[in-house]
Amino acid sequence: MFGILKKIFEKAPPENEKLPYYDIVCPYCFAKFHHEDVVFRATHHRDDDEAYALQEDEKLNIYRGKFDLAPIDELEAVIDLSSIPEENxxxxxxxxxxxxxKYSEVTKNRLCPECHNDLPITAGKYPSNIISIVGATAVGKSVYITSLIHILQHVTANNFDAACIPLDNGISRRFRQEYEAPLFENNHLLQATAITKRQEPLIFQFVFKDENRSPLTLVFFDVAGDGMTSKEYIKKQAGHIKNSAGILFLVDPMQIRTIREKLLHQLGDNPGDITNTADEPREIVLALYDEFIAHQENSKTDIPTAIVLTKSDLLNALKSDDGEYIRTNSNVFNNVVHREFLNLDEFENINGEMKRFLSKVDIPFVNAIDVYFRETSYFAVSALGSNPIEQQVSGIISPIRVDEPFIWLLYKLGVIEGRHE
Structure with a gap:
């Protein structure tokens, strides 16, 4: 009887206490913190109050200096929550x-407490999703990122009843001017990311039209391939990699020594722009292991990782009816469009075929992946549809399966369903 009465009169928790909240990962400096550790930028300044006067923001300028951006002389004050009463x-x-x-001026401009960059409006309400893209130099990371975001905005989002939107106008302009227009309008190949210059992340919101579905904050971070085997360089980048929701691990077929010479021979006298010999894919795995995987439980990472063979159009030079490497009717050469859900039949076909292919041509790499990564799948993509010649893409750019690894990551994160046809 007492138990029944207790249930009747026990006060139910307020509705907002039932709502979830998440730790925030800053999409700029990758610091991880509780949502009540944020700071705010004032919306006004006062000459008669030193605390609210225009002033240099040292933390923000230190961050900007890492990207060769000019310092900002004066900004409105940064407000720490400890100075604000709960009712405010x-x-x-x-x-x-x-x-x-304290002047009854309202601000909703939340900042990261470490670097003082603006936080996405969804930060804390929904999980932060950093997508790290790693691979050796000249593997095509910048081109793949450009092609992927272009397809997400123009094709994929619509197929999943969503919109893919840049976080702000600055990112929109930068993506358009430095990435999308040179490649998709001028057909000009992007230059490899320089090791001497850290790239600012490209941040997008993947927002579903159904308001009951949580939006995703997507942070695409392109690191220089030249630095991926440098202990000092990767130490600087480990913050975003270890806080990633997913990893896209890019592998260039021209960096696989067992097939490089055969590809060069089959491509003939005019092979187009091809990768010079560089670090083998396994070297990147070992660098990631040394810096952060070794410190995980059982020395493995739980971060879902898509192993993505780039420039899959080059594999046309290896195809044959007997399928020594790739069959003539391989799934690799067929573009697949996933709508509303991950098509598990198509996914399992490409995953099985590419793992068998890579096991045949680079078993040390596949073994290293199996040892250090718990959750992996294998894909093949062509960001352009053909191999460029002298930094120019001939004809219309026709990406092949570029969004499939990303859609698989959405599936692993529980954002979309996977179904068999």
Whole structure:
């Protein structure tokens, strides 16, 4: 009887206490922190109050200096939450999103406490999803990122009843001017990322039209391939890799020594722009292991990792009816469009075929992946549809299966379903 009465009169928790909240991973410096550790930028300044006067933001300028960006002389003050009474804090669900300062001015401009960059509006309400793209130099990371985001915006989002939107106008302009227009309008190949210059991340929101489905904040981070076997360089990049929701591990067929000479022979006198010999894929695995995988439980990472063979159009030079390497009717050469869900039949076909192919041509790499990564799948993509010649792409750019590894990551994150036809 007492138990029944207790249930009747026990006060139910407020609705907002039932709502989830998440630790925030800054999409700029990759620091991880609780949502109540954020700071805010004031919306006004005052000459008669030193705390609210225009001032240099040292943390922000240190961050900008890493990217060769000019320092900003003066900005509105940064407000620490410790100076704000609880009744002046503004929440959305259980996540703090704004405050009313001591002059009753409201600001909702949340900043990372470490680098003072603006945080996405969804930070804390939904998981942060950093997609790290790794691989050796000249594997085609910048070209793949460009092709992937282009397809996400123009094809994939619509197929999943969503929109893929840049975080702000600055990122929109930078992607358009430095990535999309040179490649898709001028057919000009992008230059490899320089090791001497850290790239700012490209941040997009993948927002479903169904309001009951959580949006994703996607942070695509392109690191220089030249640095991926440098202990000092990768140490700087490990922050974003170990806080990733997923990894796209790119492998160039021209960096696989067992088939490189055969490909060169089959491609003839005019092979187009091909990768010079570089670090083998296994060297990248070992570098990742040394820096962060070795410190994980059982020395393995749980981060879902897509092993992506790039420039799959080159495999036309290896195809044959007997399938010594690749069969003439291989899935690799067929573009597949996934709509509303991951087509598990198509996924299992390409995963099985590419793992068998890589096991045949580079078994040390596949073995290393099996040892250090718990959750992997294998894919083949062509970001352009053909091999460029003298940094120019001839004809219309026709990407093949570029979004499939990304869609698989959405499936592994529980964002979309996977179904057999």
């Amino acid at each position: 804090k503004i929440y959305s669900g259980r996540v703090i999103v704004g405050l009313s300062d």
